Amino acid sequence: MKVAKFGGSSLASGGQLQKVIDIVKADPNRKIIVVSAPGKRNKEDTKVTDLLIKYCNVIINDGDVTGIQDKIIRRYQSIAGHFGVPLENIADIEIGIRQLATQVFPNRSYQMAAFKAAGENNNAKLVAAVFNHEGIKAHYMDPLKIGLRVTDVANDAQILPSSYQKLARLSEYTDTLVIPGFFGYNAKNNICTFSRGGSDITGAIVAKAVAAERYENFTDVDAIYAANPNVVENPRKITHLTFREMRELAYAGFSVFHDEALIPAIEGKIPVVVKNTNHPNLPGTLISETKEIDYDNVVSGIASDDGFTGIYIRKYLMDRQVGFTLKILQVLADLNISYEHMPSGIDDLTVIIRSNQLTPELEALVQERIEAAIQPDDFQIEHDYAMVMIVGEGIKDRVGTMAAATASVAIAGVSIVMVNHGASPVSITIGVRKEDADLAVKSLYRTFVNHETVHLTNLID
Amino acid sequence: MKVAKFGGSSLASGGQLQKVIDIVKADPNRKIIVVSAPGKRNKEDTKVTDLLIKYCNVIINDGDVTGIQDKIIRRYQSIAGHFGVPLENIADIEIGIRQLATQVFPNRSYQMAAFKAAGENNNAKLVAAVFNHEGIKAHYMDPLKIGLRVTDVANDAQILPSSYQKLARLSEYTDTLVIPGFFGYNAKNNICTFSRGGSDITGAIVAKAVAAERYENFTDVDAIYAANPNVVENPRKITHLTFREMRELAYAGFSVFHDEALIPAIEGKIPVVVKNTNHPNLPGTLISETKEIDYDNVVSGIASDDGFTGIYIRKYLMDRQVGFTLKILQVLADLNISYEHMPSGIDDLTVIIRSNQLTPELEALVQERIEAAIQPDDFQIEHDYAMVMIVGEGIKDRVGTMAAATASVAIAGVSIVMVNHGASPVSITIGVRKEDADLAVKSLYRTFVNHETVHLTNLID
Incomplete structure (x- = not known):
C-alpha cells in the first residue's frame, strides 16, 4: 500500500486534478490520498488557505462575509464543474464553509486553526466526490473519525503517539481513502493545525500508521536538486537521498520539505518519493533509511x-x-x-x-x-x-x-x-x-x- | 629592571650555577632572580624536590630520616663547596632541612607542600650566599616577608591579587634579590605550592609586580621550536610568539611552559624571553602581547x-x-x-x-x-x-x-x-x-x- 500526498499546486484546478486522477489510477497500490487545499492556478492567484484566513479576519472584524464565502465556495465548485460532478454531490462543502461564520470557538487561535483547516478538509471531500465520479471508489475520511489526535496547540500541534494505533486501521479498507492534510483534533475535539509543511506531516503520519511500502509526495518539481537552481544553473537531480542527508539539507535551506515533516516517515522507516504531478513518469527523488554509497560522488x-x-x-x-x-x-x-x-x-x-x-x-x-x-x-x-x-x-x-x-x-x-x-x-x-x-x-x-x-x-x- | 628565572637544570651543580652567575653579571638590569630547586646533574640523578618528597614520606612512615636528610643537605653543600663558600655561610640550610622533621603541620597536604617548597627555599638561600661570595651583592628574599600570599590550597594554590601591591616594593632594592619559586603563604602562614610550572609562575608574578621590562626564563633549550623535535627533525626555532599563540601551543602539548604559568606576565603585558642557560648569547624566543605578522609565514x-x-x-x-x-x-x-x-x-x-x-x-x-x-x-x-x-x-x-x-x-x-x-x-x-x-x-x-x-x-x- 502506498500513501500519496498531493500539494496545493497539484490540486489547484480541474486540469491539475485530472493529472492526480491519472496518477491514482495508474497504480492500484495508491490507496491513501492525502490532500492539501487548492493552491494557486497562476502567479496572480490566491491560495484557498489565504482566502480562508481573510474570511476569518472579516468575521473577527464583523465585516460582510458573503463575498469571501462565495469566492471560496466557487473555487471548489469550479473544480467539480470541470468534471461535471453534480453540485448536490458536494453540497456539504458550501454548507461547511458558510457555517464557519457562526461557529463558536474557545478563542481566536482555535478559530484561525479551524478556518485554515477548512481548506484541506473541504478539498478532501471534493477530491473524494470527483474520484467517485471518475470511477475511483473513494471515501472522504474525517480526521476526527479516523483518530488523528494532536497536542493542544491551536496552530502548532504535534501528533499524539497514541493516534497511531487507531490510524493503523486505515489499512483495512479496500477502497481509496482521501484524507485532508494539515490538521487533527485535540482532546476536546477542537481543530489544531500543524505548524509548517502541514499536509506533508499528515501524509508521513498516515504512511507510518499503515506501514506503507512507500510515501509518495507529489509536488511541482521533478526532483530534489543537488543545489539551489537560483544559485547553480541547471543543477543535477538527486535520485536517492538518505533521511539524514535530507535532514541536513533541509536545515541549510533546501525547501522541498520542511525537515520536520518527514519525521513520522523516518520513525517508521517508510521510503519517501518526491515526484512531480506534472511529470509523474520521471523517477523523482527517493528518500530512505539507507542507500548504496557512490564513492565517486560522495556529495549528494x-x-x-x-x-x-x-x-x-x-x-x-x-x-x-x-x-x-x-x-x-x-x-x-x-x-x-x-x-x-x-x-x-x-x-x-x-x-x-x-x-x-x-x-x-x-x-x-x-x-x-x-x-x-x-x-x-x-x-x-x-x-x-x-x-x-x-x-x-x-x-x-x-x-x-x-x-x-x-x-x-x-x-x-x-x-x-x-x-x-x-x-x-x-x-x-x-x-x-x-x-x-x-x-x-x-x-x-x-x-x-x-x-x-x-x-x-x-x-x- | 629584568626578572630572571632559572630552572632546576640551570642550578643542578656548581658548574651550572657558574653559568648563572656569568649571566647575572653580564646584565646589571637582571636584578631579581627567581630560582627552582637543584635539578638533575645527569640522567640517573634525582631532583632535590624528589628527595624532599621521599624525606616527607619517611617521616609519615616513622622511618629513619638521617640518611635522606644528609643526602639533601649534601646537594646544597656540594654546590657551595664548588665556589669555596664557607659552610657557616649556609648553616641555615642544614638547620632548616633537619627541622622539617619535627615541624607540626595542620595536615599531610600542608606537610607535603612545605617539604617540596624547601627545595626552592633553601636554594634561594644558597644562591644568594654564592652570589655574595662571587661579588654580586645579593639578598635572599623570604616569600612570607615580601608578601607572596596565595589561596589556601596546599598543593594547588593561586596568587592572591592583593599580593601585588606589596610585591611591587621589590623594585625599590638596588642590590640583587634571590627569590625562591614555586610557593607562597596562606593567611595562616602555612606554605602552599603552585600546582604546575611552579617557579615559572613565581617569576611571572614578580615580573608583573615590579612591572619588569622583561621576564627572562632560563632553561635548557635554545628556544621554543615550531614543532616537537621528537616528531619533526631539527625544527625551526621560533624567534617571536604572541601570548595567545603561546597559550594555544601550550594547550596542544608544547611543554616549555605550562600555559598557566604565563598568566601573570600576560596580565602585566611583560615581554617574556625563553633562553638557554648553556647558550645565553642565543636570542631565544620572545613572547609578547603583539608582534609584526609575517604573512609569508603565518604559522608560528x-x-x-x-x-x-x-x-x-x-x-x-x-x-x-x-x-x-x-x-x-x-x-x-x-x-x-x-x-x-x-x-x-x-x-x-x-x-x-x-x-x-x-x-x-x-x-x-x-x-x-x-x-x-x-x-x-x-x-x-x-x-x-x-x-x-x-x-x-x-x-x-x-x-x-x-x-x-x-x-x-x-x-x-x-x-x-x-x-x-x-x-x-x-x-x-x-x-x-x-x-x-x-x-x-x-x-x-x-x-x-x-x-x-x-x-x-x-x-x-
Missing part, C-alpha cells in the same frame, strides 16, 4: 542558508573552568534562544545562532546577562553569517573531502569564518559571510558535482 | 596532543530543543568534567574532553545520566583522539590557510575526525586518531614551515 547536495549571528566571547583561562559554556548556554536558554554551532578556542568561544531569534533589545539582554554571568574580556556580536553545507553519505569515510571543500571555497576567494565538522557523519558545515555564500556554493558544486579539479598550489606557497 | 607553530575522548550523542530533532546541549553540559559539570571541543550536526553532537578526566566508572555514569537527561537515539564513547593545532597570528586573515591545512593532512593519508575553527583568531584545530597525529604534524610542518607545495589534485578527481 550543497546547500546554504543565511541569517546567522555569531556571539563571540573571549576570556582568559576559559578552558579551565568547568561549566563555563554551561553558564553561557543557560543565559541563552533562559531567553529561549537555541544555538546552531559553537566553535571554540582556548580562550575564545563563538556561539552561532539563527538571527531571527534576536531583536536589538534581546541582543542587549544577551550581552548584559553573559557579562554578568562570566565577565568576559571581550564580547562581540556579528551578524550576516551564512552556513554552507555539503551533505552526503560517505563524506566521513573519504580522506580529503574536508580538504577539497575548504580548498574549493578558498579558490573562490571566500574567507572561511567557521568550520563545523566531526559530529555529523554526513555533512561538513562551513561558515562564510552572507555575501559570499553563493560564490561558495557555486565553487563547491563545481568541485563535488562537476568534479572540476581544484588547484590549491597558489594558495599555500 | 604546530603542536599535537593526544588523550582526547569523544562522546557522541545522536537524537532526532536535537536542534529544535532549546537547552538540549545545556542538559548535556550540566551532566558533565555535575561530574566536574570540562569539555574541549563540541562539533555538532543537525541531530548529532560530539563532546570532546580530555580522557584523563574519565574512569570506566565515570564513563558509565556519564552515559547513564545523559541517557536519563535526554534519551538519546545513539550514544557512543570513542577514545584515542589527538588534537593537532596550527597556530599563528594572521591565520584568520589569510584565505586558504584552512584549505592548505586540511589538504596537508589529507595528503598524509590521515582521516580528519573533527575540525574546530572559527572562534580563535590564531589557531585551527584538527582532530585525528592518536596514531595519525605525528603523520599530520609532519605534513603540516612541510606545508607551513618548509612551504612544500600541496598537490591536492589526486584527492578530489
Whole structure:
C-alpha cells in the first residue's frame, strides 16, 4: 500500500486534478490520498488557505462575509464543474464553509486553526466526490473519525503517539481513502493545525500508521536538486537521498520539505518519493533509511542558508573552568534562544545562532546577562553569517573531502569564518559571510558535482 | 629592571650555577632572580624536590630520616663547596632541612607542600650566599616577608591579587634579590605550592609586580621550536610568539611552559624571553602581547596532543530543543568534567574532553545520566583522539590557510575526525586518531614551515 500526498499546486484546478486522477489510477497500490487545499492556478492567484484566513479576519472584524464565502465556495465548485460532478454531490462543502461564520470557538487561535483547516478538509471531500465520479471508489475520511489526535496547540500541534494505533486501521479498507492534510483534533475535539509543511506531516503520519511500502509526495518539481537552481544553473537531480542527508539539507535551506515533516516517515522507516504531478513518469527523488554509497560522488547536495549571528566571547583561562559554556548556554536558554554551532578556542568561544531569534533589545539582554554571568574580556556580536553545507553519505569515510571543500571555497576567494565538522557523519558545515555564500556554493558544486579539479598550489606557497 | 628565572637544570651543580652567575653579571638590569630547586646533574640523578618528597614520606612512615636528610643537605653543600663558600655561610640550610622533621603541620597536604617548597627555599638561600661570595651583592628574599600570599590550597594554590601591591616594593632594592619559586603563604602562614610550572609562575608574578621590562626564563633549550623535535627533525626555532599563540601551543602539548604559568606576565603585558642557560648569547624566543605578522609565514607553530575522548550523542530533532546541549553540559559539570571541543550536526553532537578526566566508572555514569537527561537515539564513547593545532597570528586573515591545512593532512593519508575553527583568531584545530597525529604534524610542518607545495589534485578527481 502506498500513501500519496498531493500539494496545493497539484490540486489547484480541474486540469491539475485530472493529472492526480491519472496518477491514482495508474497504480492500484495508491490507496491513501492525502490532500492539501487548492493552491494557486497562476502567479496572480490566491491560495484557498489565504482566502480562508481573510474570511476569518472579516468575521473577527464583523465585516460582510458573503463575498469571501462565495469566492471560496466557487473555487471548489469550479473544480467539480470541470468534471461535471453534480453540485448536490458536494453540497456539504458550501454548507461547511458558510457555517464557519457562526461557529463558536474557545478563542481566536482555535478559530484561525479551524478556518485554515477548512481548506484541506473541504478539498478532501471534493477530491473524494470527483474520484467517485471518475470511477475511483473513494471515501472522504474525517480526521476526527479516523483518530488523528494532536497536542493542544491551536496552530502548532504535534501528533499524539497514541493516534497511531487507531490510524493503523486505515489499512483495512479496500477502497481509496482521501484524507485532508494539515490538521487533527485535540482532546476536546477542537481543530489544531500543524505548524509548517502541514499536509506533508499528515501524509508521513498516515504512511507510518499503515506501514506503507512507500510515501509518495507529489509536488511541482521533478526532483530534489543537488543545489539551489537560483544559485547553480541547471543543477543535477538527486535520485536517492538518505533521511539524514535530507535532514541536513533541509536545515541549510533546501525547501522541498520542511525537515520536520518527514519525521513520522523516518520513525517508521517508510521510503519517501518526491515526484512531480506534472511529470509523474520521471523517477523523482527517493528518500530512505539507507542507500548504496557512490564513492565517486560522495556529495549528494550543497546547500546554504543565511541569517546567522555569531556571539563571540573571549576570556582568559576559559578552558579551565568547568561549566563555563554551561553558564553561557543557560543565559541563552533562559531567553529561549537555541544555538546552531559553537566553535571554540582556548580562550575564545563563538556561539552561532539563527538571527531571527534576536531583536536589538534581546541582543542587549544577551550581552548584559553573559557579562554578568562570566565577565568576559571581550564580547562581540556579528551578524550576516551564512552556513554552507555539503551533505552526503560517505563524506566521513573519504580522506580529503574536508580538504577539497575548504580548498574549493578558498579558490573562490571566500574567507572561511567557521568550520563545523566531526559530529555529523554526513555533512561538513562551513561558515562564510552572507555575501559570499553563493560564490561558495557555486565553487563547491563545481568541485563535488562537476568534479572540476581544484588547484590549491597558489594558495599555500 | 629584568626578572630572571632559572630552572632546576640551570642550578643542578656548581658548574651550572657558574653559568648563572656569568649571566647575572653580564646584565646589571637582571636584578631579581627567581630560582627552582637543584635539578638533575645527569640522567640517573634525582631532583632535590624528589628527595624532599621521599624525606616527607619517611617521616609519615616513622622511618629513619638521617640518611635522606644528609643526602639533601649534601646537594646544597656540594654546590657551595664548588665556589669555596664557607659552610657557616649556609648553616641555615642544614638547620632548616633537619627541622622539617619535627615541624607540626595542620595536615599531610600542608606537610607535603612545605617539604617540596624547601627545595626552592633553601636554594634561594644558597644562591644568594654564592652570589655574595662571587661579588654580586645579593639578598635572599623570604616569600612570607615580601608578601607572596596565595589561596589556601596546599598543593594547588593561586596568587592572591592583593599580593601585588606589596610585591611591587621589590623594585625599590638596588642590590640583587634571590627569590625562591614555586610557593607562597596562606593567611595562616602555612606554605602552599603552585600546582604546575611552579617557579615559572613565581617569576611571572614578580615580573608583573615590579612591572619588569622583561621576564627572562632560563632553561635548557635554545628556544621554543615550531614543532616537537621528537616528531619533526631539527625544527625551526621560533624567534617571536604572541601570548595567545603561546597559550594555544601550550594547550596542544608544547611543554616549555605550562600555559598557566604565563598568566601573570600576560596580565602585566611583560615581554617574556625563553633562553638557554648553556647558550645565553642565543636570542631565544620572545613572547609578547603583539608582534609584526609575517604573512609569508603565518604559522608560528604546530603542536599535537593526544588523550582526547569523544562522546557522541545522536537524537532526532536535537536542534529544535532549546537547552538540549545545556542538559548535556550540566551532566558533565555535575561530574566536574570540562569539555574541549563540541562539533555538532543537525541531530548529532560530539563532546570532546580530555580522557584523563574519565574512569570506566565515570564513563558509565556519564552515559547513564545523559541517557536519563535526554534519551538519546545513539550514544557512543570513542577514545584515542589527538588534537593537532596550527597556530599563528594572521591565520584568520589569510584565505586558504584552512584549505592548505586540511589538504596537508589529507595528503598524509590521515582521516580528519573533527575540525574546530572559527572562534580563535590564531589557531585551527584538527582532530585525528592518536596514531595519525605525528603523520599530520609532519605534513603540516612541510606545508607551513618548509612551504612544500600541496598537490591536492589526486584527492578530489
